Amino acid sequence: MSEKSTPQLILDKAIDLSVNQTGSGFPISIFPSKIQKIIREVNDCYGFPIDYVGAAMLVAVSVAVGNTHLARMKEGWDESAILYMALIGRPGANKSHPLSFAMRPFVEHDYEQNRIFEKQYLEYQDQLEMSRKERAEKGIDVCPREPVRHRFLVSDITPEGLSLIHSQNRRGLCLLSDELSAWVKNFNRYNNGSEEQFWLSVFSAKPTMSDRKSSRSSIFIKRPFISVIGTMQKRILSELAKGERSANGFIDRILFVILKHEMSNRWSMKQPSFDVADEWQNILSRLMCIECAYDENNDILPVIVPFAEEALERLFEWQHNLSDKCDTEPNETLVGIYCKLQIYAIRFCLIIQMARWSCNDAGKDVIDLISVERAITLAEYFMESAKKVQTILKELSLTAQQLAIVTALPPEFTTGSAIAVAAENGMSERALMEFLKNFNGKLFQKSKHGNYIKL
Template sequence: MKENKITAEGIIGQAMGLEMSFSGAEFPVEIFPSKIQRIIHEVHECQSYPIDYTAASIFTAIAVGIGNTHHIQMKQGWVESAILFVALVGRPGANKSHPLSFAMKPFVDFDHRQNQEFGKLYAKYEQDVSLTKKERTSEGLEEFPQEPIRKRFLVSDITPEGLSYIHAQNWRGLCLCSDELSVWFKNFNRYNNGSEEQFWLSVFSAKAVISDRKNAKSSVFITRPFITVIGTIQRKILSDLAHGDRSNNGFIDRILFVMPTIEHKTRWNEKDASPDLESQWNELMNQLINLECSFDENNEVQPSIVTFSEEARRLLYKWQHQHAELCDSLGNETLLGIYCKLEIYIIRFCLVIQITRWLCGECSKEQVDTETVRRAILLTEYFKQTATRVQNLMNETALTTQQQSILSQLPELFTTAQGVEVATNQGMKERAFKEFLSKQIGTLFLKDRHGEYRKA
């Protein structure tokens, strides 16, 4: 498929994307092929699933399906995988869980079938082990029966040790999927102070995982882990994410936040989804689940390497140079940390988008083209905006009552003198207000020019 070629599918996709944007959705659904856009549109129309949550859940599910089967090479020695940490943020009743369940159902079905198969194999294994060596030989069985392995994609609340053990049996990769993401990070360091948080920081970068388990003959060693995380979280407990060192060690910077600006309580309607809607999604995901993987002599996955075309690389470099200039001008270190991580994420987005387009018959999967980079840029800009909004929300939650009052009283555009006047009326001294203003530039406030500001 030639790049930048106008097709009927492309026109239909853009039209659906425009229609969904009118519904208040901000997620750039045009990054998906029209086949997936139709699925997102139909579950929104018939099930009232918010588009942002559905689109982000589907994107994450595709990343999970890719796992360690494909990596993307930015340049020699720089390889990324499709690892994502995603948080669906919203108030109670915002309908966050159902879109996530819809997207992950193909993995739930796969894991269920595998669990049933594992139960049968394990019963047979126990039966064989109970026999004497002589009995096994006479019945033509293996002299030393091998304990069966349960294949799976999904895990929930689990310790790093347990997760490492399961991952060692499932080299392709895993997804920690939680309906309440707060359970994930609130349990950090419940057993070993500091170790669990460091575990997840390492997992994000796909660094080798070594776990020495009690009563085990050998330690678990995973050369390149793949564990994606997705879950829901309520707005009111977002500030819990900043507890401990998580606001300083870059942990929060690694999370992609999906937080629609417009939230409505779901309205029931009489529209029914087409009977084959779920089967269409299952068919796409089963293509990923059934992808053939090559293994080395140690039974470790040998991923296929996706590269960039020269044009695609130039476009990505152009974006990065502009993004670096923005980072250089930022006065807010919190946002700087987030923006820096997005430079890693955009490469991973390229991998997921290219595979998604291949899945729907739009292109090959061997090389990223300029259309994929263009779509990845759109997605990166979206997550840049949501990260800023989340930081603003967390900062507002952490403000004192006096600071919150000043923030509410300030006009959208104000000068330093006007701000000082508002602060004085609220009982805050001039020096304290200027320190407050300076610390919140880039989050709560934006500086237009010397002495002139606006609310972010």
């Protein structure tokens, strides 16, 4: 079944076309009109780049959903809403403010919960100082239980500490890092590769166990949910590709958000026409307030959300087409990215459906065709972003001479013209041919004998 040009999908395309004309590539049409309105307003009044705002809101919805709902592809195959995302840009690209805006409802929630926890903990300490008899006389439990701090957000933390917090907040968490490079650099701070493996496992929602001496006790989390989001400068991107991270697929799990055109923020005199923070709080709160059912082991019993038949057919059609592309793609790095985006597309379907429900635009008992089409649009946006990141990583690994040659080469060139450009930059013909060979499928693509295309 091919994409249907329904009135809604035609409108979606028109919305994205109008946004593209402003220099943004993020498809805000994936969101209900209420969220679109917020994105446009903060862009107009505060100068927050649409890509950063939209992407951060996407992660916020994912965190609010957490383990409460799963998208069911078929029996035995359920996907959660876990996302790993990096907002990429130069210093001063206005990355942090959109992230703070999108995550503010969680900050407010966690702040209030921390106040409640501090009060409860003081009462708990007072109860510990009482005798058993005094507790009984006051109607207090003979063995007081230490209170739990309920939260959505964590920052710089070890896997052991995170496992403990997650065991107390099984609905799900978000690792929020203003500088995501710190998250990556900490992977080998204790045991070589152990933290990286932890995050590879969490991405797939595989059970996690913590038996370290530093832990309070053995912790087993049947279905972890930890989304990750943060900012990163372009020049730090190479940190992500160090060691085994390119080979083990870690970098393929990260959704990158890169602006088409990076421009310094211009202050605007324009005032918001409505309370954008309050409106966003109301939308997200409906998801945050979803009641969870628990089993006898205190594990969440998620609501299973199936796909409508035509929606599933469309998703399978898209996946088959992408698989065909993988079979002919010479660049193995891109193949890895395409494979992870197939999984992400399912997660996008769930997140988009839940966002529509939170705005009263749709139900949440089934994932429909509109959510699937929008998820596909979003997957293709991140596909293009991943290609840009790969290009940046290759450029960061180039020598000054190689970079000068790549910059000087036209979009399409012949071997002869490349030799001439190389000679102008002091590179021999033999070195050039080796350069073209090593970066074929990465920086260049051989279209036919003696002809190349810059990727």
